[in-house]
Amino acid sequence: MVRLQSVEERHMDLGLAGKRAIIVGAARGIGIATAEILAREGCDLAICARSEDGVKDAVASLKRYGTNVVGAAVNVKKEDAYKAWLAHAQEQLGGCDVLVPISSAGGGIGSEKYWQNAFDVDVMGPVRAVEAVLPGMIERQGGAIVLIATTSAAEAMGGPQPYNALKGSLVIWGKQLALAHGKDGIRVNVVSPGPVEFEGGNWDMIKGTMEKFYQSILRQQPSGRLGTPEEIARAIAFLASPAASWCNGSHLTVDGGFTNRTHF
Amino acid sequence: MVAGADVRRQVDVIRVDPQSFPNGTPAEKAEDPDLGHAIIPAERYTSADFMAREWAMMWTRVWLLGGRSDDIKEPGDYICTDIGRESVLIVRQPDGSVRAFPNVCLHRGNKLRPEGRGTVEQFRCIYHHWTYGLDGTIQRIPDLGTFPQGAPPEGRLPSLPCAEWGSFVWFSLNPDVEPLQAYLDPLPQHLEPYRFERMAMKRDITVEWDCNWKASVDAFNESYHVQGIHPQLLWYLDDVNIQIDCYARHNRYLIPFATISPRVAVPSSIPPAIDEIMRKAGMDPAEYEGRVTDIRRDVQKHMRANGAKAGKDYSRLNDDQLTDDYHYMIFPNVTLNTHADDLMLFRQRPHPTDPDKMLYDIWTFELVPDGEDWPERPKHQHFRHGDKSIGQVLDQDAVNLPTVQKGMHSSAFKGLWLGDQELRIRHFHKVLDDYLFGPVDAKTAQPKTDAGRI
Numbered sequence: 001m002v003r004l005q006s007v008e009e010r011h012m013d014l015g016l017a018g019k020r021a022i023i024v025g026a027a028r029g030i031g032i033a034t035a036e037i038l039a040r041e042g043c044d045l046a047i048c049a050r051s052e053d054g055v056k057d058a059v060a061s062l063k064r065y066g067t068n069v070v071g072a073a074v075n076v077k078k079e080d081a082y083k084a085w086l087a088h089a090q091e092q093l094g095g096c097d098v099l100v101p102i103s104s105a106g107g108g109i110g111s112e113k114y115w116q117n118a119f120d121v122d123v124m125g126p127v128r129a130v131e132a133v134l135p136g137m138i139e140r141q142g143g144a145i146v147l148i149a150t151t152s153a154a155e156a157m158g159g160p161q162p163y164n165a166l167k168g169s170l171v172i173w174g175k176q177l178a179l180a181h182g183k184d185g186i187r188v189n190v191v192s193p194g195p196v197e198f199e200g201g202n203w204d205m206i207k208g209t210m211e212k213f214y215q216s217i218l219r220q221q222p223s224g225r226l227g228t229p230e231e232i233a234r235a236i237a238f239l240a241s242p243a244a245s246w247c248n249g250s251h252l253t254v255d256g257g258f259t260n261r262t263h264f
Numbered sequence: 265m266v267a268g269a270d271v272r273r274q275v276d277v278i279r280v281d282p283q284s285f286p287n288g289t290p291a292e293k294a295e296d297p298d299l300g301h302a303i304i305p306a307e308r309y310t311s312a313d314f315m316a317r318e319w320a321m322m323w324t325r326v327w328l329l330g331g332r333s334d335d336i337k338e339p340g341d342y343i344c345t346d347i348g349r350e351s352v353l354i355v356r357q358p359d360g361s362v363r364a365f366p367n368v369c370l371h372r373g374n375k376l377r378p379e380g381r382g383t384v385e386q387f388r389c390i391y392h393h394w395t396y397g398l399d400g401t402i403q404r405i406p407d408l409g410t411f412p413q414g415a416p417p418e419g420r421l422p423s424l425p426c427a428e429w430g431s432f433v434w435f436s437l438n439p440d441v442e443p444l445q446a447y448l449d450p451l452p453q454h455l456e457p458y459r460f461e462r463m464a465m466k467r468d469i470t471v472e473w474d475c476n477w478k479a480s481v482d483a484f485n486e487s488y489h490v491q492g493i494h495p496q497l498l499w500y501l502d503d504v505n506i507q508i509d510c511y512a513r514h515n516r517y518l519i520p521f522a523t524i525s526p527r528v529a530v531p532s533s534i535p536p537a538i539d540e541i542m543r544k545a546g547m548d549p550a551e552y553e554g555r556v557t558d559i560r561r562d563v564q565k566h567m568r569a570n571g572a573k574a575g576k577d578y579s580r581l582n583d584d585q586l587t588d589d590y591h592y593m594i595f596p597n598v599t600l601n602t603h604a605d606d607l608m609l610f611r612q613r614p615h616p617t618d619p620d621k622m623l624y625d626i627w628t629f630e631l632v633p634d635g636e637d638w639p640e641r642p643k644h645q646h647f648r649h650g651d652k653s654i655g656q657v658l659d660q661d662a663v664n665l666p667t668v669q670k671g672m673h674s675s676a677f678k679g680l681w682l683g684d685q686e687l688r689i690r691h692f693h694k695v696l697d698d699y700l701f702g703p704v705d706a707k708t709a710q711p712k713t714d715a716g717r718i
Contacts, residue, residue, distance in 0.1 A: 028532065051555075106533040113550035199272075200529030208528065209496040209535060 015242035017042030020093035022086070024076065024129055025103030027054030029201050030148065030193065030236070033229035034100055037237040039065040043098065046089035048074040050103075068093070076103045076125040077117075086132035096133040098240045099145045101126040106202065107163045118162035123169060130177065134186070141185040144240045147174045149192040151255050171251055178249030187248040189239040194255025197226040222257040231256075267684070269504045271526035277505040278561060279518075285582040289454045289590065291518075294509040299690045303679035308693070309476040309672045315619040322596060322699040323348055324437040327447045329598050329611055330354045331381075332465060332627070333428050335641070336362065340384050340398055343433065344377045346623075349616040351375055353387065354426060354433055355398050364426035364435040365400045370416045380644065396421055431461040451514050451594060457580035458602050463629035464639050466606075469654060470625050470646040473662065475669035477597065477614045477622040478692075483661050484591075484599045484610060485692060487519060488685040491527055493660045498525035499535035501589070510691040513595040517688060521603075522560040522587045530556050541587070544605065546570055560587050567604065575633030578604055593688065595695050605631045620669055624662075626654060 016038060026035040027049030035047055039062045047062070049055050052073040059071040070092045074085045090096050105121035108114035126147055137143030152158065153168035171190050178188035195217055197203040203226055207214045218224060235254040238244050253263055282291040308314050331343035336356040343354045344367055351367035353376065367376050369389035376387045376396070386403055388395040395404040400421035408415060425436040427444040429452060434444055445452055473480060483489070490503035497503065502520040504527065509516050522541045524530050534542070538559055539549045545563050554562055564583040571578040571586075578586060581604050592600040601608040607629040615621035632638055645652075649666070653659055671677055682690055 108533075108550055111548050111550035113548060117550060200531055202531065202533055204529065205499050205531040205533075205535055209499050209537065211495070 012243060014041055014237065016098075016237070016240070019043045019097040019241075020095055021045050021098035021100065021240070022089050022093070022096050022129065022133065023047045024074075024101040024125055025049055026071070027051055027058050029198050030196060030229045030232045031100075031102040032058055033233035034102070034236050035062055037230075037233050038098065038240070039067055039069060041237065041241070042067060044068040044093050045070070046093050046096075047071040048085055048089070050075050076128075077120045079124075079128070082125075083128055083132065086129055090133065090136060095136050095140065097137075097140075097143055099129055099133045099143070100148070100236055100240060101129040102148050104148075104167075105163070107158055107161050109159050109161050115162040115166075118166040122163065122166050126170060127173075134181070137186050138181070138184045143184075143186045144242075144244070145174075145177070145186065145188045146236050146239045147171075147188070147190045148236070149174075149190050149251070151192050151194045151253060151259050153192065154253070154261065155259050175249045175251070182248055187239075187244070189244070189247055189249070190251040191232065191236050191239065192251065192253045192255070193227060193232040194253070194258035195221075195226045196229055196232055198229050201229075220258060225256070227254070227256055269526075269685070271504055272529060273526045275502065275505060275526040275557075277502055277520050277523070279507070279520075280582045280584045288457050288580055288582050289585060290450070291582060291584065292509075293507055294511065296508070296687060297510050297691060297694070299687070299694055301682075303681055304690070304693050305679040306672045306674075306677050307679075309479055309669065310619055312617075312619060315614065317700050318614070318696070319348055322696060323614070325441065325699060326438070326596055327425075327427075327434045327436045327441060327444055329594070330364070330426070330433045330435045333362075333431050333433050334461070335381050336433065338383065341381070342377070342384060343381050344379050346379050346613070346616075347437070348614050350437060351379065352424060352435055352437075353377060353421075354435055355400075357398055362426045362428060362433055363399060364424040365396075365421035366424065368421075369394050370402070370421065371405075430455055431463075448514070448594065450511055451592060454516070454590075455592065455600070455602065457585075458604075458607065459580065460607055460629065462577075462631055463607055464632050465627060465641055466630050466639070467626055467628040468642050468644045469627075470623055470644065471654060471662070472646075472648045473622050473624045473665055474620060474649065475622060475665040476619050476672070477612045478696075479665055479668050479672070480610075480612045480622055480624055481593070481597060481599070481692060482680075482686075482689045483665060485515075485593055485688040486686040487517065488683065489661075490525070493664065494657055496537070497657065498528045499531065500537040502526065506685070508687050510688065513695050514593055515688045515691050516590060516592045518584065519589040519591060520560060520584070520587070521589055522563050524556060532556075534559065546574060563587050571604075575635050576605065576631060577634070593692065595692065624649075626658070 021038045021043045023031055023035050023045065025031045026047035035045055039045055044067050045062060047058060048071060050073065055071040055073050059069050062069040072085055074082055076082050103121055103125045105117035130145060147170045149170045150167045152164040153171060157164065174188050174190040195203050232254050235252055239247055239252065253259060280291055328347055330345050331354060336343055339356050339358040341356045345352055352364055353367045354362060354364045357363055369376055371389065371392055371394045374389050374391045376389055386395050386397055393406050397403050400423060402415055402419050405415055425441050427434055429444055429448060487503040487506050490497050502523050503525050505520060507518040522538050534549050534556060542549045542563060545567050547566050564586045567578060567586040568583065586604045590602045592602060597612040599610040609627045611625040613623040649662055
């Protein structure tokens with residue numbers, strides 16, 4: 001005899017409703033896609049990005065889900081302003097349950113300055129955000145942090161770049177944060193996206209400017225296409241949600257099978 | 265912004281105020297000529313009769329680019345260049361002037377020199393050793409006593425008009441041609457601020473293309489093709505916000521470089537080609553904190569502030585000229601991509617007899633910073649289309665032309681269906697028509713002669 005499932009049982013509830021989330025770098029790409037899902041799932045949001053217009057547009061759009069959404073134009077490289085915004089964002093939300101720091105300085109080879117940029121944005125961006133939210137999470141004995149690395153840390157892409165090397169450091173740091181704060185009810189996980197394409201993104205430009213390289217990457221994708229921001233954002237949202245309660249210290253590759261290695 | 269273009273963003277390109285640089289290259293928009301919307305008949309590209317008329321009425325009447333002045337620095341240095349069925353010798357004289365002669369021995373018609381450059385004390389035909397001086401006068405006829413009629417009475421090779429301008433040497437097959445400066449008007453005022461004489465030749469290439477020479481001229485006279493065959497350039501230049509200016513014979517467009525086409529979204533990182541522009545200007549893209557859309561202006565400011573330190577005098581150029589392509593077409597067959605640091609020049613030459621073939625010359629030049637050694641001149645290369653790459657962008661330009669030319673022969677193809685972005689092509693054909701059929705009567709909008717008109 002077939003037992004009819006209740007609606008509650010048929011749908012997995014992420015449990016994000018009412019959570020307060022901070023997303024660093026949410027004007028475009030994976031950032032805005034993550035913000036969309038979290039807002040739709042009922043999270044209050046504080047977002048930032050470098051572009052004033054970008055933040056304004058994103059906040060206006062995200063508000064349509066009816067939660068509290070605030071945002072500001074912040075350059076992660078400007079330490080004081082960034083820290084001040086992180087504190088202010090927590091005040092505006094009344095705390096922080098979910099942190100997703102996404103901002104990146106992107107790639108670049110040939111100038112020592114690229115190391116500084118990657119360190120300031122890709123490393124110290126997440127570090128400063130985590131340090132800003134940890135005391136509150138510890139006090140409340142709960143929270144979820146999702147760090148964003150890249151498949152370019154695990155497998156070569158675009159030459160020996162600071163981006164690849166310093167993104168790799170987040171995988172290590174994320175695991176060790178998870179070990180250190182599991183006792184506080186805080187989960188820390190890492191998502192490594194493979195190539196993601198969206199209008200205005202790097203792969204959109206590569207498709208236009210380096211057609212052959214782009215095609216070679218497409219051939220490397222088992223499904224013959226690149227990922228979308230939403231496909232990465234759904235994995236981030238899951239790891240950020242109480243539904244992922246037993247995921248801690250994990251490193252999830254979300255690449256449509258792009259990477260060659262076996263993820264033991 | 266071109267009305268009606270498919271764009272994703274509205275972009276207002278910052279341009280220099282034309283009044284702010286009164287002694288430099290004029291930046292004003294010229295009023296667009298009303299040239300109608302008729303098709304440009306395909307037969308113009310394929311017909312032997314039309315080709316013959318071009319030769320008789322146009323090629324033999326205009327000024328033509330012969331070569332580079334610094335290739336004939338010393339007396340006796342010469343350039344031998346072919347145009348259609350003619351071959352011309354351009355020779356530096358002992359007094360520093362230049363003279364041009366048909367490259368043909370008056371005895372039996374042999375060519376005196378092969379095409380190319382060289383240095384001579386006199387021109388001696390290798391057949392019977394008839395010998396001519398640098399000024400074209402007959403110096404020696406072996407066994408002159410065996411010619412009862414004597415030497416040719418004129419005593420010299422015919423003289424062709426020859427003059428120098430803009431570091432280049434020009435000639436005409438028309439003994440009655442107007443002065444060179446008048447012919448080039450108003451471009452001398454436009455181009456002299458670049459001071460091409462400070463630029464050294466970097467490439468000297470001739471490619472045989474299987475198309476009519478006008479198909480090649482047309483290929484560089486519009487920016488509409490960028491979205492079609494140069495998609496990578498959409499992250500390098502603004503192909504939509506183009507200023508087109510048509511003058512009496514010649515025309516130009518101004519293309520903003522170091523910026524993003526309104527056809528694509530602004531990327532979050534600096535595109536590779538713009539990265540290269542910044543490095544060439546002496547900037548470190550890794551240090552750049554501004555928006556991608558601000559780079560063009562910031563490169564201009566950086567070059568303005570630092571050019572002199574790098575031995576590059578930009579004082580006669582306006583800010584836009586520091587980044588943008590001021591793209592000129594000198595009728596009938598010279599295309600100049602002018603930039604502050606370099607010049608990319610194309611010369612399109614007709615085949616002597618076949619309307620389906622042409623010669624495409626690429627000459628590129630780079631500004632030599634003050635105090636740096638003048639680089640060695642490159643050797644001339646000559647090959648057929650497809651045998652070697654001429655660079656990604658020019659390969660993309662070249663690849664269509666043989667199929668365009670084939671298509672011109674199709675009975676289904678009546679002619680070119682041109683849009684507003686292709687106004688320069690229409691203007692070029694109008695100027696050509698003025699030569700072939702006489703100027704169009706302003707009242708009746710009809711050419712004064714209709715004979716043989718296509």
